[in-house]
Amino acid sequence: MDQFNHFPPRALPLYSPSPPSPRYSEDPAGDETRLEASPRLGARVTPRGIFTKAFGSTTVVLFGQALGAQVASYGRQATAEGTLILEQDTRQISEIVVKLEGRLHIVTEETGALRISTIEVSCPLWAQGPGAASSHCPERLDFACRFPATFKHESREYPLPPSFASSFCGFPLLLVKCVYSLIVSITKERRLGFLPKTKIVHVPLEYHPLTFPPFTLPTPPRFLSAVKLMPEQWHQSSFVMHPRPSSKPKSRLAAIECQVFIPAVRTFGLRDTIPLHLQICAPLASLRALLPPGDGPISEGCSPVRVYLRRKVAFVGRGAPTTRVLRIGEAHVKLSNQPECRLTPAGVQTLDWECAVRCGPAGTAVVGGFCAAGLVVTDEVVVELSPPRPAFASLLPVQHTLPIRLVTEALFEPA
Numbered sequence: 001m002d003q004f005n006h007f008p009p010r011a012l013p014l015y016s017p018s019p020p021s022p023r024y025s026e027d028p029a030g031d032e033t034r035l036e037a038s039p040r041l042g043a044r045v046t047p048r049g050i051f052t053k054a055f056g057s058t059t060v061v062l063f064g065q066a067l068g069a070q071v072a073s074y075g076r077q078a079t080a081e082g083t084l085i086l087e088q089d090t091r092q093i094s095e096i097v098v099k100l101e102g103r104l105h106i107v108t109e110e111t112g113a114l115r116i117s118t119i120e121v122s123c124p125l126w127a128q129g130p131g132a133a134s135s136h137c138p139e140r141l142d143f144a145c146r147f148p149a150t151f152k153h154e155s156r157e158y159p160l161p162p163s164f165a166s167s168f169c170g171f172p173l174l175l176v177k178c179v180y181s182l183i184v185s186i187t188k189e190r191r192l193g194f195l196p197k198t199k200i201v202h203v204p205l206e207y208h209p210l211t212f213p214p215f216t217l218p219t220p221p222r223f224l225s226a227v228k229l230m231p232e233q234w235h236q237s238s239f240v241m242h243p244r245p246s247s248k249p250k251s252r253l254a255a256i257e258c259q260v261f262i263p264a265v266r267t268f269g270l271r272d273t274i275p276l277h278l279q280i281c282a283p284l285a286s287l288r289a290l291l292p293p294g295d296g297p298i299s300e301g302c303s304p305v306r307v308y309l310r311r312k313v314a315f316v317g318r319g320a321p322t323t324r325v326l327r328i329g330e331a332h333v334k335l336s337n338q339p340e341c342r343l344t345p346a347g348v349q350t351l352d353w354e355c356a357v358r359c360g361p362a363g364t365a366v367v368g369g370f371c372a373a374g375l376v377v378t379d380e381v382v383v384e385l386s387p388p389r390p391a392f393a394s395l396l397p398v399q400h401t402l403p404i405r406l407v408t409e410a411l412f413e414p415a
Contacts, residue, residue: 055201057088060184062203072182076160076209079146080182084125090137094196095187096125100145100180102207104161104373107175111317116373118151118160119180128189145182147207153373161372163206166313168324176313176375180205211368211407213267218413223261223277223354234277235264239400241385243286244393253289253394256282260383262402269410270359270368276307276331278353278383287349289394290387306384307331307355310401311365316374328365328379331357357381359406368406379406 049067053060062072062082074080080100086093102119125141150157164178184201221233241256261277268274280287292302309329315322333355359365369378381402387393 053203057086058186058201059085060201060203061085071204071206073206073208074147077147077149079144081144084141084143084184086139090139092188093137093186094128094189096137096141097185098123098125098143098145099183101183102180104375105177106315106375107173108315108317108322109173110319110322116153119148121145158372160207161370162208162367164367172322174313174315174322174324180207208367210409212409213265213269213407213411216413217411220273220275220412221263233264234261235266236261237402239398241398242396244396253286254283256280256286256290260400260402262381265411267405267407267411270365270406270408272411273356273358274381276355276357276381278305279350281348281350284349287351292388303333304386305333305353307333307357308382309357309359310380310382312378314376329357329359331355365406368408379404
């Protein structure tokens with residue numbers, strides 16, 4: 001190493017920080033033109049609108065919002081960037097702090113009212129230093145607060161939950177609300193030694209992180225064309241519709257064997273139409289007991305098959321879990337081989353129903369399933385078989401559930 005000792009020492013160059021980089025956007029500005037672009041199918045355009053909220057002489061401006069948005073909204077690990085405008089005499093202001101806050105409110109009969117903190121990020125904007133009585137706060141202050149990816153509760157880490165509200169006022173009681181807000185605290189020093197006065201500005205926010213299926217498909221698969229060529233595309237589930245117990249065993253009907261097929265991925269977008277195929281197999285006598293009387297076509301209103309989407313909201317607290325359910329979508333079910341079932345001679349017969357189920361109108365479900373601090377939101381497809389006049393029928397009604405996962409982004413590409 002002595003061979004390098006003859007080089008004279010040289011002082012390092014002075015460091016000067018570079019100016020802040022401009023706010024980046026993939027969309028062209030007003031004086032720019034996009035020459036060529038190949039966007040990913042289904043990719044979302046970065047919003048460039050501005051959300052403004054005025055509170056007297058204080059105005060909060062938030063960037064990166066959809067045009068005409070009523071509430072500022074952010075995605076996963078997004079940064080709430082904006083400007084605070086003070087249209088007042090700022091000489092008495094001693095401190096300004098912006099805080100990003102998230103709260104999970106849960107009310108049950110077992111646990112009472114719970115308040116769980118999910119975010120508490122403070123960003124000091126300005127403070128009057130000691131001996132700086134002559135300086136005063138500027139009238140415009142920029143800020144940036146970042147949403148974390150996770151939060152901790154009782155030594156466990158959870159993904160940050162989306163904005164969510166669900167109220168079940170019956171029994172058992174379950175009220176859930178996950179809210180986010182931007183809080184601006186402006187502290188003013190009063191004269192003559194009085195206690196300082198603090199003004200609080202509260203701006204509600206929405207947090208809607210994107211969730212994705214494992215892959216995308218060009219179109220929903222068709223059962224008859226795909227089940228034989230590509231059976232791995234379908235998930236099969238079985239259940240049985242039992243006859244009602246009878247004092248005369250010889251007159252008792254045979255059970256009905258049921259097979260349900262849905263796409264094997266079992267992860268769907270909130271606006272996807274989920275195909276489902278139901279196949280039942282039983283002797284003709286059992287099938288006739290299930291179907292409505294008469295030889296005419298079976299209308300949707302009197303069909304023995306119902307398929308719908310159901311959301312489960314559960315909270316596991318100190319005691320027994322509190323669970324409530326909400327129906328979020330109904331399917332249109334049609335019998336695909338009705339003529340055959342009427343004309344086939346006695347023996348074991350097969351009936352097939354096809355349907356497509358999706359979430360109901362906008363607002364029924366705006367977020368997918370999630371889990372956070374004991375709160376679990378899951379979804380499932382429910383298949384119900386019920387004969388005419390169930391209380392007096394020879395077959396017992398049956399309900400079969402298939403757990404699925406709903407995400408914000410579509411599984412099936414738009415046509």
